[in-house]
Amino acid sequence: MIHSIIDAHIHFDQYSESARSTILKDLQAYKVEALISVSTNLASSQRNLALAEMDQRIKPAFGFHPEQELPGDWELSQMCSFLDEHKNQMVAVGEVGLPYYLRIEHPDIQVEPYIEILDVFVKQASKLNKPIILHAVYDDAPVVCDLLEKHSVTKAHFHWFKGDAKTIQRMIQNGYYISVTPDCLYETEIQQLIKEYSLDKLMVETDGPWPFEGPFKNMVTHPKMIHRSIQLIAEIKKVPVEKVYVDIYGNTKTFYGL
Template sequence: MIPRIIDSHSHFHFPAYDQDRQEIFLRMQETQTWTVTVGTNATTSQKAIEAANQYPGVFACVGYHPNSFTSSYEDPDEPRDTDPYSVQVLTSIATSSSRIVALGETGLDYYRMDEGLNVEEGKRRQASAFLDHIQVGQKLDLPIVIHCREAFDDLIRMLAEEKAKGAEIRGVIHCFTGSWELAQKLLDLGLYLSFTGIVTFKPRASDDPEQHIHRVIERMPLDRMMIETDAPWLAPEPYRGKRNEPSYVIHVAEQIAKLRNTSVDEICQATTQNAIRFFRLDRFVE
């Protein structure tokens, strides 16, 4: 059965849900919600695979977050790896289950780098791993889920260079919050854009309306849009500030429908079909 709605990016396997994961899953079933649960290193990617193997309608995305290479900060939800990164380890993880539908979240993040780390060295490490994900994705015919923060100029340059070499990159920018000008550059590269509960937050008085994320939602082609929770973070209104979960993605769809002056069903149907096409989930539809 085709789900009503797909949360294209969550962390359903994180410890934040260890006490009530079954209840979270039951709410997903009640709302006909599927989710792609996303790893951030080898350890969390393995947990994502385990969750995808256990729960129907849950699929795994595996890979290394760019902060894995430049930050020693450790989130309680993201235990660090004990073994070093290598492209061989990435490939091994990515071929370990039929429930793996993408690589990531990979990309560039210049926001958080360890004090004392040479910035150019940090950028080099992240870029090298990002290219690894692109190349492994090409080899295994898997799309890439891209995280980018304060690094879009370099990201766009790298993607354009790879495409110029003949790479066919199937990618989505997760948690997009940029301007329409930036969105156009990413769409021109053939990427999808995915939106979180941030779209339900009221604009600040100081925000430039023309640069606001709402303008992107109003203007962008619907066939390149996906929606997500990034759970357990970024809960939409009316749950802002609380723990997020995949079934809350409907609130993202409702806000997008309002901004585009269309029905919630149209947004659900379009973004669900986009996610099915992007992640090739049709093989899991009964």
């Protein structure tokens, strides 16, 4: 039997209108209570705000995704103003972070300007007393931890996290949350992370419309997939699946103040 759950990280504004309609119609049947819909830039933030105004199950987060060209001064200023203006409508600042994959494709890209932009968003999260949703994997994660500690931001959610054991322990000690995607069903690295990370700081996500392999190959990414993630977490943690449902649902509600 499935229980209520929340998709802790989805780019809902990036789906087609028909796909969004289908997903919203399905949510009740699959007991998906809410979608934390993250943004990639100012236009994306505006779309997510509009979607949230249409359906209260969509919980928007506003930010600038790092795996793209840096925003200009005007867009960054407008983004900060948008966060201030709509702080009561948003559940978090995000998605923000550092461009790990972009730098693999373009090794000449300098990371320092991205760190400066991230510093702005971390300060915004602190000022507005909002959680922050982070794209920070492998070698970037310690840099982000430094920024969070610098600004005393503790409500941090590292989505689809990957990193070394030392950083994982640092994040656990700091009380940061992570979330795993449906790739946990076939990625041993993510399965190991589930073993190591505390259940009371764990959430589940789809990162849709990002596509997956394994049992989800050639399928449109749908929040219903996270039920499979819950079942696997229960197997890995060797605890009843009902407990995993209750704990992860509670973690997400508490973290996002839902």
